[in-house]
Amino acid sequence: MAANIKTIAAAAGVSCATVSRALNGQPGVGPRTRRRIERIAREQGYVPDAQAQALVSGRLPFVGLVVPDITNPYFPAIARGAEEAAxxxxxxxxxxxxxxxxxxxxxxxxxxxxxxxxxxLLSVPMERLERTPDWERLRPSVVMAGQPSPHGSGLGAVEVDDELGGRLVGEHLAACGWRRVGFLAGPREDAATRRRLAGLQAAVDASGGALDLVAVRCGEWTEGWGAEEAGRLLDQVPVDALFAANDLLALGALRAAEARGRTAGGDLAIVGYDDIDAAARCRVPLTTVAQPTREVGREAVRRLVARIENDAPLEDLRLPPNLVVRASSDCLTARKAI
Amino acid sequence: MAANIKTIAAAAGVSCATVSRALNGQPGVGPRTRRRIERIAREQGYVPDAQAQALVSGRLPFVGLVVPDITNPYFPAIARGAEEAAxxxxxxxxxxxxxxxxxxxxxxxxxxxxxxxxxxLLSVPMERLERTPDWERLRPSVVMAGQPSPHGSGLGAVEVDDELGGRLVGEHLAACGWRRVGFLAGPREDAATRRRLAGLQAAVDASGGALDLVAVRCGEWTEGWGAEEAGRLLDQVPVDALFAANDLLALGALRAAEARGRTAGGDLAIVGYDDIDAAARCRVPLTTVAQPTREVGREAVRRLVARIENDAPLEDLRLPPNLVVRASSDCLTARKAI
DNA sequence: TTACGTCGCGCAAACGTTTCCAGGACCGTG
DNA sequence: CACGGTCCTGGAAACGTTTGCGCGACGTAA
Known part of the structure; x- marks a missing residue:
């Protein structure tokens, strides 16, 4: 019942080798035998056994995508792009x-x-692992997707330009006339934290005093922490703009601001990062930085496969993010009202 | 360099067979040789080749999860549960x-x-496929996850009790005193549409006239269609409650209602289904039906693996959903105000 | 007719592991 | 001492495919 290369060979009166060559379209098989073999294979419903093929070829046609939490909407988007390309x-x-x-x-x-x-494809932050993997041996078949490559690993990476993202936010805030900005992020050692802050700092420096970075608070990437810390920040420091390095933090900040009678887009700007689904739907639609996550996934797979198959050299790719302006930071309406 | 079972055998001065038995913890190996082999395997950094194992055992330790769109937040939740169990x-x-x-x-x-x-694991709606797969041959190693099994396929399924979900919504609406309810859903032939409607109908029938089903509109599972159709419905039919069989539809309905000066939770109840992230975050937090998606994924994998390995009989599993009451339908506040 | 090239095909090894079967060493009992 | 049994080990086949090598048949040109 299980259609082998052998059963086909027997039915066609030829050897396995000929069957293999015929079905793989390789030369060295007469046109008549080839047609006969193809017909019999079809009749028997033959499907080549991928395991056996992999055993001799040395690799299975699988690529793995490693994410920290598929429930976080950032990662399904990468997965989608990766799956398409794969x-x-x-x-x-x-x-x-x-x-x-x-x-x-x-x-x-x-x-x-x-x-x-x-x-x-590694899509998890690698900042703090308890031991160092053997990058040397892994290198040819691993690429970082949406995360910077670990220090000294020499791994290829397809990532989003976080510094540019931070800078875009800073420039936008300055252009809208906001002055005293507070920065909210996850753990200080995370690359995302550092780079987005660096971009913001660059915009502050370039603003010629128009923009001032008055507070930097690092903690966790969760909405709960964002609400708490934003509340503390608003109580302690006079700020008129909050840049949260992640939308969940921004949503928390939005809650905290409302609880204190501040209105986002009115007397306070709130900007997030990631453009998750909820950012556009919350009470005050959130200005945020959209990442081309799907492209990240797609390009990462393309590069990985190119290297596996042709061991093509892998140069890093850095994709630009995209500022999405919504009501939470746009003060034009407020200005018109004045 | 590549550590084989052969290289280990050579280094230990034994045969492959002994190495295999030793490393798999099978009996029939002397304790001294066993320790020696284990030590050498560790020294050589031996990792068994899963492909070769699979070739002889007949199966790779993989289960596939087939979803229509991983970007839709319903599916990552299933994936999460499935991955855990796997x-x-x-x-x-x-x-x-x-x-x-x-x-x-x-x-x-x-x-x-x-x-x-x-x-x-099949997690895609199977209602309209252009041809019928050979369920007979597929049956032992396929299980539906969060979807009903296709008619006549005899496939096992782990699903959520949609009829119960619909009934819970109906009972809740009746208990809160809402009367004239409209129903909004995706394609009429989808099982989700039919079952949730059936549950609602059952609650209506059981309400003794307290609840009335005044309109049923089927279309697409998108927010855009939900907004359009809810708008038409509100314009044409006097309703005081809308049950959207999916949160995206409900969010659309919410928009349409606001545009017409109706307030959800005030003079109109809106109830969704799925409890997606945005449901809790939108302007008026949405009453909805939460599905135990993670359990669906987890149980589906457990059952599948049990059948693959022990070919255990597979009885269907139907998990209960959970009504989450939020402001969009809760009229207690409104009543108190009266 | 002979020699040579080409084409079609079969044989067998190889990929790395598991597992059945059999052989040998050793021990205890009669 | 002989015999049976248990325990440890090795040989070899098997899983299904790909592929290098060689052999025979056929055709063409000298």
Whole structure:
């Protein structure tokens, strides 16, 4: 019942080798036998066994995507792009959710060493792992997707220009006439925190005093922490703009501001980062920085596969983010009213 | 360099067979040789080749999850649960995004016939496929996750009790004193549409005239269509409650209602379904039906693996949804005010 | 007719592991 | 001492495919 290359060979009265060559379109098979073999294969409903093929070719047509939490809407977008590209290239996408646990990251890397996948897309922050993976051996078949490559790893990366994103926000705030800006972010050691802050700082420096960075608060990437810390900030420091380095923080800040009688887009600007679905839907639509996540996923897979198959050299790719202006920071209406 | 079972055997002065038995913890190996082999394996950094194992055992430790759109927040939740369970059971999760195209569904089924995966979780609506897959052959290794099994397929399913969900909504509306309810949903042939409506109808019937179903509108599962159709409905029919069979529709309805000067939770009840992230965050927090999606994913994988490994019989599982009451339908405040 | 090139095809090894079967060492009992 | 049994180990086949090599047949040109 299970259609082998052998059963076909037997039915066609030829050897396995001929069947293999015929079905793979290789030369060295007469046109008549070729047609006969193709017909029989069709009749038997033959599907080549990918495992056996992989055993001899050395790789399965799988690429793994490692994310910290697929429930966070940033990652499905990457997954979507990655899956598209993988499908086009004849690969399937393996999803690994590490649940923010770094031991799971190492389990994911095992997928590579045990040859269960041909390559790996790493989309988890690598800042603090308890031990250092053997990048040397992993390098050819790993690429970072939407995250900077770990220091000294030499891994290729497809990422979004966080510094540019921070700068765009700063310039926008300055252009709208906001002056005293506070910065809210996740852990200080995260690359996203550092780079977005650096971009903001650059805009502040370039503003010639028009913009002032009056507070920097680092903590967690959660809405709860954002609400707490934004509340403290608003109580302690006179600010008229808040740049939260992530939309969840911004949503928290929005809550805290409302609780204190401040109105986003009125006497306070709030800007987020990521452009998650909720950013456009909340009470005051949120100005934010949209990341081309789908392109990140797609390009990362393309580059990975190119290197696996042709070991093409991998140059890094840095994609530009996109400022999305909404009501929470736009003061033009307020100005008109004056 | 590549550590084989052979290189270990050579280094330990034994045969491959002994190495295999030792490393798999099987009996029939002396304790001294066993320790020696384990030590050498560790020294050489040996990792078993999953492909070769799969070739002999007949299956790879992969299960595929087929979703129509990973960007839709309903599916990452399933994926999360599925990944958790798969990880616990020693499997990896393959993600297939069909982008709502039914030819992609068939490509996904090919994963099974070409033995690239051990089993498949189908999480796409199967109502209208252009041809019928060979369920007979697929049955042992496919289970539906969060979707009803296609008519006549005999596939096992882990799903959420949509009829109960609809009934809960109806009962809640009746209990709050709303009377004339309109129903909004996606395509009429979708099982979700039919079942949620049936549940609502049951509650209406049981209300003894307290509740009245005055309009049923079917179309698409999108926010845009929801806004349009809700607008038409509000203009044409006097209703005081809207049950949208999906949160996106409900969000659209919310917009349409506001545009007409109606206030959700005030002179109009709006209830959604799914409890997506945005439901709690929108201008008027939305009453909705939360689905235990994570459990769906988890249970589906558990059952699938149980059947693959022990071919355990698969009885269907129907999980209860959960009504989440928020401001958009709660009229207690309104009553108190009266 | 002979020699040579080309074409079509089969044989067998290889990929890395598991597993069945059998052989040998050793021990205890009769 | 002989015999049976248990325990440890090795040989070899098997999983399904790809691929290098060689062999025979056929055709063409000298």
């Amino acid at each position: 499908f086009e290239l004849g690969y399937s996408l393996l999803l690994v959710d590490t649940a923010w646990r770094s031991d799971r990251v190492f389990r994911a890397l095992d997928l590579l060493t045990s040859r269960r996948v041909a390559g790996l | 990880f616990e059971l020693g499997y990896s999760l393959l993600l297939v995004d069909t982008a709502w195209r039914s030819d992609r569904v068939f490509r996904a089924l090919d994963l099974l016939t070409s033995r690239r995966v051990a089993g498949l």
